[in-house]
Structures are given as structure tokens and as C-alpha cells.
Amino acid sequence: MFVITSIAETICIHPTLFYQSTKTSVHQEIDKKYPNRVLMDIGLVICRYGDVLQIGDGMCVPGDGSSHHEVVFRLVMFRPFVEEVCVGVIRDCNEEGMMVSLGEFFHDIFIPAYWMLRPSTYDEKSGLWVWTPDYGDDEEDQDGEDEQRFDMEKGAEIRFKVKSINFTQVTNTAKGMQATTTSTTARLPHGSSAGFNSSTSNARAGDGDGDDNLDNRPVRKRSASVDLSDSVKIPASMHIIASICEDGLGLVSWWSNQEDEDVEEEGDIAEEYIKDGELDNYEGGEEEVVEGYEQ
Secondary structure (H helix, E strand, C coil), rough: CCCEEEEEEEEEEHHHEEEHHHHHHHHHHHHHHCCEEEECCCCEEECCCCCEEEEEECCEEEEEEEEEEEEEEEEEEEEECCEEEEEEEEEEEECCCCEEEEECEEEEEEEEEHHHHCCEEEEEECCCCECCCCCHHHHHHHHCHHHHCEEEECCCCEEEEEEEEEEEEEEEECCCEEEEEEECCCCCHHHHHCCCHHHCCCCCCCCCCCCHHHHHHCCCEEEECCCCCCCCCCCCEEEEEEEECCCCCCCCCCHHHHHHHHHHHHHHHHHHHCCCCCCHHHHCCHHHHHHHHHH
């Protein structure tokens, strides 16, 4: 999810900063310019990583009293890889899909309707997406219809899988405002068509040959320029398309209940053994239980 990237950039130091060391001034300029900024085809900058690696000699430009230095430094970038599973929070819902936030720093994650768990429908009355799984039992469906309705409420934690990462660059040209998008997606297997499970099957394909390893790498595609002169909303510089169309994905509460019950049951059994003084006869989680009670 987070990567470290080396950047080479010309840093301008204003004369008012000449009283301190060049290294300190360079650090201040980097911290002021880069955090919370999207670098095309790289990711979202989180912060500077460590000290600068290299600082070149200062150069003066005619008409400018600042000192210009060629600097090499490292940045911590947010860029999840394709097929990575993350946990976010549902921010908003509409008929087209669901918007998700990741932490408090990235809010441009979209889960389209065709990547929802099936069967899922959009409830216009509540404004939420609803998953209604079909277990194939007609009698159970008639008796317990309410139990099979799983609402994806706003503010709930949701587990999703990254399907594509899109970078959009907006420029003003003679024809107007133009947007160019670069997308990174999973490569489809040979002889297959686009489908919901194509990227998953591709991740499992291959027998270790060189050609198969190349096929497993993500594909980067650049779209043609799109005219945004009449558009009211400018697209985000970086946005992610995600999916919950697999088992284990969706709201975290859906899949964690059984795990919590198993852990709680194991803890109750261990506690009974401890009270009876028969901890040696307990085979599961002995060391963890003992340490917890000692603390």
C-alpha cells in the first residue's frame, strides 16, 4: 500500500533562508511542497522519508536572488497494488455504486454496481446498497426473509479489493480543458474475455515460465484526451476502482462474527481449565493464556 520513491528535483531556496544550513532549508521546502500532492503515475505523497540523499551546488539565475539546487530525496507514497485487499469506510452511496474512504487521507475509492456482491440492489428508500444472498432454500427464504437482508450502511467498515488505479492529468490547451487518464489494471489471461473473475483467475495462472510471469504483471493504459470545457466537476487526480464481488469481501462485520465466536469459545474453555488447575491438559493457546493472566 505504501512505497518509497526516489525523486530528483530542483529546489529553490529563498534568500531569507540563507541564515540556516542548506540541508535544513531543503527539508523545509520539500515538506512544504510535496505532502498531500498526487504525482502522476506514482501515487499520493504522504511525507518525506529521512534526509535528502544528495544536494548539488547552488546556482544563481539572472534576476533571481534565490539559490537553486539539484536535490535527490525519497518520499513515502500511497499507492496500493492491483488485487490488494484493504479495509475502508463507506462514505456515500448512489445508484451507480459506493464511495469509500481509506483512513482520513484518501477518499476517492469507488465500488461500481457491477463489482458488488451478487445479488445486490440499491434501495432508493434508505439510500443504501443491500446484499440479499440466495441460499437456495425456499422455505428458509419465506420464513426468515429479514435475516437475509444485509444493508451496507454509511460509516461501516468494508473490506474491498483494488481492481484498477487511475491517474488523471488536467491541462488547459487551445481547445479548452483536456483530461488524460492513465489506468493500471490486471492483465487478462490468454484466450479469455473481460469478466468479473478474470483478474483472479489470472493471478493463479502460470507455471513459472518467463512469459507467464510477464503476463501476471499489471497493465498500464493511457486514454485519449477528453474535453472538460463543459464539465462541471473535474475528476480527481488519483482514484481507485475496487470490488467486493468475492467471498470474504464486504462489510467486516459480516465475516468477523464467526471468528469472534470461535476465539471467545476457546478463551472460555481455557479459563475453565485454569480455574480447575488442569492447565497442563489444555492443548490450545496455553502460552498466550498464561501470559495474559500473569499481566
